[in-house]
Amino acid sequence: MTIFGFAAGLPYALLLGTLYAWLSDAEVDLETMGVFSLIGLAYAFKFLWSPALDRIDVPILKRLGKRKQWIVTAQLLLGFILVVLATLNPVSALGLFSLLAGIGAFASATQDVVIDAWRVDVADEVATIDILSTVYQMGYRIAALVGGALALFLAERTDWPTVYLTMGAIMLLIGFAGLFAPDAETTVQTATEMADEHGLRKTGQLDPRVRGWALLAVAMLWGWALLTVGTFMVRSLGSDAETRPDSVAFISTMGPLIVVATVVIPVLISAFLVRLERKGQYLLTRDVPAESTAGRFLDHGYRALVLPLTEFVGRLGWALIVILGLVLTYRITDSIWGSFAYPFYLGELQYTKDEVAVASKFFGIGALMIGLAAGGYMLTTLGRMLTLTLGAVLAAATNLLYADLARGGAVVQSVSDLTGFTWLVANLGGDAGLAKLMMAIAGENIAVGIAGAAFVAYLSSIVAKGYSAVQYALLSSLTMLVGTLGRGALGQMIEEQGYFQVFILTTLMGGIAVIICIVEWIRISRLGARSGVDQTALKGV
Template identity: 75%
Template sequence: MAAAATDQPKKPGWRRVLRALGNRKTGFMALFGFASGLPYALLLGTLYAWLSDAKVDLETMGVFSLIGLAYSFKFLWSPLLDRVELPLLKRLGKRKQWIVSAQLMLGLILLVLSTLNPLTALGWFSLLAGIGAFASATQDVVVDAWRVDVADEEATIDMLSTVYQMGYRIAALVGGALALFLAERTDWPTVYATMGAIIALVGVLGLFAPDAEVTAATIGAAEDELLALREVGEIDPRVRKWALFGIGLLWAWALITVGLFMVRSLGSDPETRPDSVAFIATKGPLVVIATVVVPALVAAWLVRMKDKGRYVLTAASPARSAMDRFVDHGYRALILPLTDFVGRLGWAVILVFALVLTYRITDAIWGSFAYPFYLGELKYSKDEVAIASKFFGVGALVVGLALGGTLLTVMGRMATLTFGALIAALTNLLYADLALGGARIAAVSDASGFTWLVSHLGGDQRLAKLMLAIAGENIAVGIAGAAFVAYLSSVVAKGYSAVQYALLSSLTLLVGTLGRGALGQMIEEYGYYPVFLLTTAMGMVAVVLCLIEWARVARLGRASGIDATALEGA
């Protein structure tokens, strides 16, 4: 009974929602969410509209999309963000120093981009865009860690996760639709200069944000953790050294591989550019195996050896050299986050990873084919798609996020997570109906009066069908997204939040990214209708995994491996 109660609110749901919304941390979380979403929209979306207007060729624009790899592999440098202090800025706080510096850098980059001509200064343009993507991905890592670190019983991890998503989605609207609107009436340099000033302003405001408290006690705890590695019963330093050496080599290989690919891809000679599809399909899984799977297995072996009392110290062995201290710091930054995962979760780490890999698969795997479906298969115009997906769709997504945040507080995290997975899968059936003509959606739209409303605003029944389908999916994705971010935030431990959250969030879109090629081929051969039935069935896998995880958490409570602080805010 006590275990099951950990997922229940301590006070009436609406009172907790209102208290959380009035908290200072919640306001800054929305601001940081906006700052995370804006550069992503500008660098990986709106930028291509500017390049198109500048008459940059399609092949070069395709190369620009590779800067998105910074977001896919951001976990590779996340250990540094957990341990490295910035000179002159460390007084701002462990997380704020990185958040503020990344935001100010992004503001400066966008301002400089606004002074360049992408056609005549393509080299500098691509370099700055790449650095901007790196800074943006770095900001995402630290903002995710900040959210976990500052959560408390009032500003709960669930509410912080929800307002972060809302800020992020509003930024997508500002950096997408609003930027296009401004560009039509001014010019692209003005748009990017304005957006750069906005992000720089957020960086200035971020100076006043709260940060996780760093007291003499917490500093001492960090030092004690390093000293504890040399105590009796801990893994022998020689074994730790070889483990660190092996895992360090794998991560270094991954960083070099991804870095070289990006440098070669952004080169000026098209003949020397590698095949990006082949890289994602072949090297992508290898990078994940090298940086996640193998290190997790090594961490599991280390935990098992320590539990069995093998390869452990029988007497204290203080660090005696700079190399000893280097190994201790490296082990703490790179391997302890993984051993913490395995130690807390045990065999359930497989369940958690499987849930992370499959939860967002329904929208991740088919999202790239949305516009071909709307424009090519269903023959909607670009204006109709813009109205339905960008304006109305984003509004529906924000509504879904608000509903998700409320459900998290009222129903509990695991119930909302499971419900979100279910409706995210089932709303694929809306598109399956559209693929057959949309008779069922039309009937619902007519009966509910939605068709009448759209027609009086200048549309017709055909547009109403598309808007209703997109609204249904986006509300479901909003609820699922709010619950999923809250779940990921509860799984990680505060002491290793940057590394652990970056790993989990990077895995989220992996299966969808790797499976798009096969899905595209299936669409070519069989059409869209069976594809939507397939994605619905794939989404049910996540529902089953959610039910299993829900039962595990309810049965074990804190022993399930969910971070204790996060549970207090559940």
Template identity: 65%
Template sequence: MAEAVADAKKEKISTWRALGLALTNKKTGFMALFGFAQGLPPALFLGTLYAWLSEAEVDLETMGVFSLVGLAYAFQFLWSPLLDKVDIPGLRRLGKRKQWIAPMQLIVGIALLIMSFLDPGSALGWFSLLAAIGAFASATQDIAINAWRIDVADETATLDILSTITQMGFRLAALIGGALGLIIAERIGWPQTYLIMGAIMLSIGIASLFAPDASVAKRSAATVAANEDEVAELYNAGEVTEKVRNRALLAVGLLWGWAIATVVVFMVRSMTATPETRPDVTEFTTTFGPLIVIATVVLPAFIAAWIAKQKREGTNIIVSAPGVGAGHKVKFTDHLYRALVLPLVEFVGRMGWSLVLILSLVLTYRICDSIWGVFAYPFYLGELNYTGDQVAFASKFFGVFAILLGLALGGWIITQFGRMFTLTLGAVLAAATNLLYADLAIGGELMQAGSDAIGFTALVNFIAGAFQMSEIDGLARLTFTIFWENLAIGIAGAAYIAWLSSIVAKKYAAVQYALLASLTLLVGTLGRGALGQMIEERGYYFVFIFTTLIGIIAVFLCLAEWYRESRGKKAAGIVALELGESAA
């Protein structure tokens, strides 16, 4: 008994030591910086900027055009293959990921600096162009940073810890670029605020040059030659024939080409049309968004599954390839196939039928908070009749703190109990917090009682009084509800990003992660129209009960994925044991 206690204590100490080593690692520090760099541009291009435009008396129709920059984040996976397989001339020596991260951060910083010297009232065209360039560069650095996190993770700076740190940096940047940006602008003006934010991004871009990269060795002619040899492996025995590859490439190329052309045409139409003929962004996203995902993810996945089946069954494969291999002269189509098709072939071939479970979990895990998030402010301000100051106090002050606390707690739980336990716990909490809102929708008596019982009400009233807020009656139960929901979002977010990063292959990290991430909020986005109608017909209370039930689906999928992973690890352990015994 004493030995068991001693072992448990030892394990606890080792866990804390591992966490301490991870948090003091150089990679973890840069991960926090990169997470901050990911969170700041969206806040400035998609949120705070509208306050500046409103102050400059820009009309709402024109502001709607600015929302087009959000398409860069929604469809960033369309150009993700470039980051995996293309080097920037003159910058390849920085490293595989840094050659994209640092320049994109500098471009964002320069765009913000130039915007600070312009007047949105008289230079709106330049404003829209700079916002589009900045959003595109920001979305591109997101692809590279997500791949960098997967590449550099090791036994000290684990993937779980790096994923948690990413989210913490992102949320902190959103707070600084959003709420703090508004406060600063009230005191020194919008141009000076954007000047400061641009200088911050430039500083981060310069600091990124000193970050460790996936490849420590300098990029050289030998490295490029090695890539050529890797492509030449497509001609080795056991690979599908060139004819099959070209057919698959043509099909996938046409699908991706249609998707890219659709987005570009829509943006050009929106930028050049009059307010009366301008297409609706929301309608485009809900109508063409699913079609673009089907064209770039679903159908190519079927094509990849077909190729994997060909290789598995020995059909349409190269039987022998004398003289082909290292040093083989590859074709341009081989590079395209390796960039567009091979990442999906690898993923489908590795996952098999488990891909159905994985995609189901990706589509449903974040649905609880994503599907109703757009209705949050109508619920707070219209249904519950809270003031804007009260909502800002609860969601920005306490809410952001709760998310950061949840991320930190989630990182600790992952270290202590494992990734899948935390992922499942996050799904349970995300579903359960909808019940808190259900109580709030019918008066919030339970929320008020809970807040009173733990002294939360006294704390909220004290802080609100310090800020000289009036009409603080009922503020505690709103803040109490938002606090626990955001805490759950933080825990779930830490686990989800870690899990998503763990199932992609390092070799194709940029493409595979971008594709999976694009699906995360798809169901929530598509379901908002139906949810809005449901709110009108049945009320918020019914909707929150409904979203709770939806969240339970993700819980069961988490349990199934947990079982799948544990079974895979057990099978791998048995194989390793048998190999060890045979070697002995």
């Protein structure tokens, strides 16, 4: 799990972070780099192709297992792409360079979907979801350090082709190592066999005509979303500055529509189907075997696209509203202002780039790792829901550290002085101002680490084995939605009212997640196994 977590984090760091340092050194203009960032849409909308990963097998590699076949394929493809990128000049071969980066982002997002599903499927009483989720986060953050700070360090002493060749070799090695990882083939087969055994065309199941209309509606909505996102990316990467579409306008206007089309309406359709089943309406009175290719295609499509949603709605019921509220708000405190972190450090607080690099990258990643370790320990001792709630409280409260920095940082400075941290930083070559920044970043990153470990464990606990690829991809894609859509308004608020008011607002917004966590905690405590949440290692409830 640690290796797979590392494999998930490394391409993300290299393709959506470090790559822009290479483009900057190659003197690629900022507008082109802005268009390049659109490859990140692959991560935002990865749930759109997640159903195919549950139903389609890779020729030859399918003998590796349901999940491993896709994991190994994605990792080997990513390694190959990184090696090829090392041979290209980003200026003279910009078209091929961007195409490969886009394919790499698609492969990386695909790998994320299947690794998330693998984690859910292989979890058991010994390697619990909570433990696997924590070590996954550890591996992911180590990869962020390797693909970020270490890559910059190597580039300064060698060159960018050497860096990407090295990283490509690492991904290839991981891909070969993945051949020997365990797989949850038994779990996936059992879920599929159960679906086949109970059958979609046996007595008591929904009429195929009703299922067909539901499948058509959901497929059209998801197809529209895929076409919309794909068309926008092609137009953006293939147009000049004058005809290039506005990415900010696209995300702010089309983003909510895509979510409504691919999540809200399909969930409502699934709820309607579950209601029909429970009321005994439009059910088969006898077995009706599929006698045509179209009928078998309908069954396969329904199992891939609609059945994961009906399982979700049927198992969780009205609690799904609480869960979606928690998913949408839990990470908002750190996701919504993350894009303004560097302007805050460099512009508002007037720190140097070197100071920010030391505080946010090296020291910050270390603090994040401590937070993840603490989160993992708390999961095993305090329980999942208590840790989840404490993580929400800490993530919201640590925004007040930045509010203090925006007002001069007197409180943070006092804490740094009293704990001896200022003295330590001064003896290592820094000053009181740097110690103050490092103290604030440490507080936030430890809180984010605890919250992150608990949140991944919680998400993993509410998805069903056998349907985990689609269900987890949907939930994880929604996690950063509010933050992404709200950044435009937040930027305007910073311009008009300054950073202090923004940090007070994000603290209050974090309080919403705390309230929803408490509601969910009460629900699980009362219902126990009937809550629809995996009870493995669920202490403190």
